[in-house]
Amino acid sequence: MQYLLLIGLLFGFTVQAKTITHEMGTLELAKTPSKIVTLDWVLTESLLALGVTPYAVADSDGYNQWVVKPQLPSQVKNVGSRREPNLELLTQLKPDLILMSSHLSPLYPSLQAIAPTMVLTVYNKKRDPFSQAKKVLNQLAIVTAKENIVSQLIAEAEQHIQNNGSQLKKAGKSVRPFFLVRFIGDKHIRIHGTHSLVGQTLTMMGLTNAWQGSTNLWGFASTSVDKLALSQQANVIYFGPLNKTDKAKLFSTPLWQAMAFTRSKRVYELPPIWAFGGINAAVRLSDTLTEALMGTSKNALFPR
C-alpha cells in the first residue's frame, strides 16, 4: 500500500500540474495543451512565432489579409468573428485551452465554462506594446512548454531589429525622422506615435519618430494628410494595402506633390504589417523598412 502511494506521488510529480496566473485569474493545466484556440490576432501571431500551430482561430481570413505573416496553415479552423467568436462551435471543438485578450473580458465566464481560458493583453493602458508582447510571449511559452526557446527567440528578435538599425545608420539612412502612417481613403491618415508597436520598433532601431502629437490607447492618431506637411524633412513610411484609386488620387494632389519628401522621393510603401501585432510584426517592420531604404532583400527570421 505504502509503495503504491509512493508510486502515485512520484507519478504525480512527473506529470506536474502547472498553475498559471493570468490577467483575470489562475489556470490549472494537467498537461501541455495541444488543441489551442486563439481569439485575437496578436495571440495567434505569437503562438505561431513559438512554432505552435493553433487548432482554431477567430477570423482566419482577416488574419491572412491583414497580418499575413507568419502564415496560418490552412488546416486551422475558423471560429467566426474576433468580437463574437462562435461559442457553440467552440464547445464542439473541445479545445484544451482558449486564449483571449482583456478587450473581450465580458466573455470570460462563458469561455471559462467551455475550456480553460487565459487572458493575455498586449494593448492596454500601459501603452508599452513591445514589452507587453514579450511578456505575453513568455507566458505563452510557459503554457506550451517552449520555455527553452523563448528567451533566445526574444533576444534574437531584439538583436535583429537593432542590427537592422545599425545597418541603416552605417548607410547614413538614419539622419531624418520617420512618419509611420496608414492611409485611410485619400485624405486621412492613421499616424503612429512613439507608444505604438511600430513606433517602439523605430526607437529600438535608433531612428526618430516625426510624429510628436498625442495618440490613443493603440498608439495612433487619426488626422488629415496635411498634418504631414509640418515635418517635411521626414521620410514617409506607409503600410499597405492602399487601393489604386486612392493612391492615384492622393499622390497626384498639388499638396502631396509640393511636399519635400515627395520631391526628393522619400516616400516608401511597405507590405501589409499588422500594426497591432507582437514581436513578429516588429521584426517584420524593421526588415521591410530596411529593405525599402537599402533596396536589399532579407531572410525571414520567423517562423522557426
Next chain:
Amino acid sequence: MTNLFYSAPLTRFFIISPQLVLWLVVLSLISGSIFLFNLSANLPLDLVWQATVAPDENDFRQIIYFYSFLPRIAIALLVGAGLALAGCVMQQVLSNPLASPTTLGVAAGAELGLACALLLAPSGLAIDPDWFAFIGGLLATGLVFLISARKGFAPLQMVLAGMVISLLFGAVNRVLVLFNDQQLTSLFIWGAGDLSQTDWQNVTHLLPQIAIPFILLLLFQRPLMLLQVGEQLASSVGVKVGTIRLISLTLAVFMTTSIVSTVGIISFVGLVAPALAKLAGARQFYTRLVTSAIIGALLMSMADLVIQPFSGVGGELLPAGAITALIGAPCLIWLLLRNPLSAVAKVVSEQPINIKQYAFVKLLTVCLVIAILCTAIALLVGKNEHGWAVQLTNSILTLRFPRVFAALLAGWGLAVAGCAIQRITANPMASPEIMGVSSGVALMLIVGVITGIISSRGEQLLFGSMGALLAFGIMWLLSQRSRFSPSQMVLAGIGLSAFLDATIRILLTSGTDQAKAILHWLSGSTYLATNMDVILLLVVTTILLSMLLLLHRCLDLLTLGEAAATGLGMNCQQVRLWLLIIAAILTTVATLVVGPLSFVGLLAPQLAKLFGQYAARNQLVIAGLMGSIIMVVADWLGRNWLFPWQIPAGVLASIMGGGFFLFLLRK
C-alpha cells in the same frame, strides 16, 4: 388671383428686413473672426496675400494654407450653401417646414453605395467610389419617391418613407461594417463628414453641381412660390404641381447626393439654415432661397472653423458633419416646440386592409403553436462544423437557452410597448424606434458606458429608463401643442435618432475597440445574454403586460380620441402618463437585450391588426406573440446563416421589419 402671375417689381425681392441684415452681419462677423484666429495660428498675416496669389512651394505654411486651409473653407461654404438650398427647396415643395436632405434617405443610400464600392469593386477598377455613393443616394431617394408617389408625395408619407429607408439601408450597412471593419475604416471617417482637403479638386467638382441647379431653381421660382399658397390654389391657376414638384425635388436631391458623395454625411444644415432664414424674416421664396444659402454657408464654415483647433486632441478626429448633427438635433426639437405645424399635423387616416377577420381564440392557438414550434427549432436545430444538426447536448442547450429566450422576451416586450404607444398617441405609425425612444435608451447607455458610471445590469436599467423617459418627455411636450400629431412625433424621432447616429459616428472615427463593441450591442446581438437577463425580462414583461391588460379599457378609449374618452369620464392626462411610463420600462428592458432598432414594436401591432385584432386586449396578446416569433426567427437565422459568423438578431429583424413597413406604406 391674376396678380400672382405678374412678376413683382424686382426691387421687392431685395427688400430685406433689418432684422435679417443684422443676423447676417453678426454671423459673418463671428465667422470672420474665427477665420482670422485660425489663420494667424498657421500663417503670418503678412504672407497671406502672397500665399493666396502665388504660394511659395518651398514654404510649407503657404502650401498648407493654399492647398488645405483655403479649399477647406471654400468647401465648407459650398457644402453649407448647397445643403441649405436643397433643404429650402424641399421644405417649399413638400409644404413641410421640417423636410431636409438627410430625411429623404440620401445619406443612407450613399453610405451603402460607398460600402459596396469599397468591398466589392476590384481594386484596379478605374471608377471613382464616389459614383457608387452617388448612385446609392439616388436609388434610396428614388425608392422614397416611388413609395410616396401613390399618396401624391404627401409630406408625412415621404418623411416616414425616408426615415424607414434610412433605417433599413443603415441596417444592411451595419452588417457589412460588422464583418469588414478593417476594410471600411475610411467609411467611418467619410460617414462622419470630415471636411479636410488636399487640393482644390473637390471645390471645382462641386461648384457647378451646386451652381447649375441653383440657377435652374431661380428660373422656377415663380411656380415654386405659388406652391406656398396651397396646392389646390396653385393648380387652379394652371401650375402643374406634380411636374414642378418632381423637377425641383430632383434638383435638390441631385445637389444633396453630389455633396454627400464628395465630402460625406453632414446632417441638419439643410434643415436648420432655411428655418433660421424664415425666423430672420425672409418671407418670400426667392429671398428665403438666397438667405438660406448664405446662412447655411456661414453656419457650416463656422462649425468647421470652431472645431478645427480641437481636432487631434487625444489623437482623435472631430468631424464637422457629426458635430453639426449633435448641434442640429436639439435645434430640430426646439423648432418643433416653437412651431405647432398645424398644416401638416393631420393624423394619418387608417385604412383597414381587407383581410379575413380571425376569431381571437383560433388566432391565439395558431400563434401559440407557431411560437412554440419556432422556439423548439431555435433551441434544438442549428449548424455545427459539419452542417445542419439536431443537437440535444446539455452544453449546447445551455448556450442557446439564454439567447433564444432573451430574443423571445425582448420581441414580446417591444411588441407590447409598440401597441401601447400606438394607442396612446392614436398614431398607427408610432413605435419605440420611430419615436426615438429606443435611441434615447441607447444614448444614455453609451454615455454611461463611456463615462464609466454604468457597471451593473441594475444601473443599465436605471439609465436606460431615464433615457426612455427623457425621450417620452420630449414627445409629451410636443404632444401638448400638436395633439399627438404623427408628423411631430416622427420628426422628433428623427431628431433623436440623428443625435444617436452622430454619437456613434464620432465614436467610430476613433477606430477603437470600445467603439466596435458598442456597435455590436447597438446592432441587437443576443450574444451576451445571460439567464439573469432572461429572468429580468420575464418578470418585468409579465408584470407590465398584466398591468396593460388590466388597463385595456383605457387603451380602447384612447383610440376613440381625447374628447370621447374625457366625455366618458376618463382622466386622459393621468392615464396617458401611466401608460407612457409602462411603455418606457418595457422599451428599456427590451432595448438592453436587442439594441435600439428592430422594428418589432412597429411591425407586431400592425400585424395583429392585419389579422383583425382591433380590441386592445386581443391586440396586446397577439402582437406580443408575433413579436416573439419575429425575434426568435431573426435570432435563429442570425446564428446559422453565415456560420460560424453571426448576424445580430436586431439587425435582421429590422431588415425584415423595414421591408414589411415599406410594403405597408406602399398600400
